[in-house]
Amino acid sequence: MEELANRQAYHHGDLRSALIETGLHLLKTKAHGDIGLREVARETGVSATAVYRHFPDKDALMRALALAGYEKLFDAQEAAAAAKSSREESFRATGQAYVHFAVANPALFGVMTKYMSDAPGEEARARAAQARPGVSLRENIASLLPDGASKRAQDVVAIQAMALVHGLAQLVLGGQIPNDPDLINAAVDQFGNWRRVQD
Amino acid sequence: MEELANRQAYHHGDLRSALIETGLHLLKTKAHGDIGLREVARETGVSATAVYRHFPDKDALMRALALAGYEKLFDAQEAAAAAKSSREESFRATGQAYVHFAVANPALFGVMTKYMSDAPGEEARARAAQARPGVSLRENIASLLPDGASKRAQDVVAIQAMALVHGLAQLVLGGQIPNDPDLINAAVDQFGNWRRVQD
């Protein structure tokens, strides 16, 4: 029986990975709305309480999914920036990649923002992964500033860049601004323009 | 008995208002996390199913709360902008008011973004109220553009302004950037600077 085989497989410890995998799969097809602990357990072909052998509670499972999402997002940003040569083009690519990732994976992005926010005693790896997309933007934008720019100026510009792409993503997902790639890209691009003339 | 008096009062039709009121009260004290239909009914001193005489389902109740929130936000923006004289100062004030409102009412703001997004067949009043804060920003920012600015340029700048303030709010609430009013205000202010030099 394949069930027996699966159960034996899970017994070696890859149930945790399997849960995350089906979780990501569910989020890919959901588009909107939350995902349930029982739902992912059921879809994995395992009892609901089996989840608790690998995660202390639902939040922990969702944070693991969020972590996987942030890693995917970071990969997408790197891939987008790799093709570009200039620093400015790299910044634009990473920013646009952020928004496009959110639009392409709305449910996953929702989980990322909902469960990764303010992670209290999370492991260092998780916090690092979450911060990476922001750091990515931060480095690219900092390289565009004048050499003598103050740390304060760098902070402000970095925060603006993060807020711009995060806000764009959220507004498009919320339907408050149309999902028009040209418009989105223009909004990101002109931020780069701004930086060049700024103080 | 006050209970009897309340029930009689509700019978005249102000239960709907009462539910919204206690809902807003609950959101004020919650800080984080969702609110429940049964919870607000219980707190109002009424049975859970009574809610269904005034709202078709939980989503409708939450959208009503979101609507009330948007109206409050708009009032806060107007109050902040009223004191200012120049258009540029008005824009800054409305933008900062947006972020500060979100930080001051995190749970309510969460409901606004979660339930007001993509309202399908909502009444015109609701959509209008939701759009008002954005319109507020839009008008203020448009007035800063050169007279001959294309509609496209206006759209892009308006979207950037909305994304900036919305993103700032979300990032502060998520703990991804520190809740430092000076930093936030600086981020909003320098967006105004940018506009002035832009093409």
Added chain:
DNA sequence: ATTGCTGAGTTAACAGTGTCAACATAACGA
């Protein structure tokens, strides 16, 4: 090899949720 322990899964149950159906009753117009 048997024994016993531990890790990883199971079922059963509990509190809580949103929602529906059936019932009660207050308020008002004929």
Added chain:
DNA sequence: TCGTTATGTTGACACTGTTAACTCAGCAAT
């Protein structure tokens, strides 16, 4: 005064996250 209708009620259903008690595979040590 008497229905009718709007506005409440209780009871139930399916679902959720979570806990407790149980089963049992697989490995370590005698």
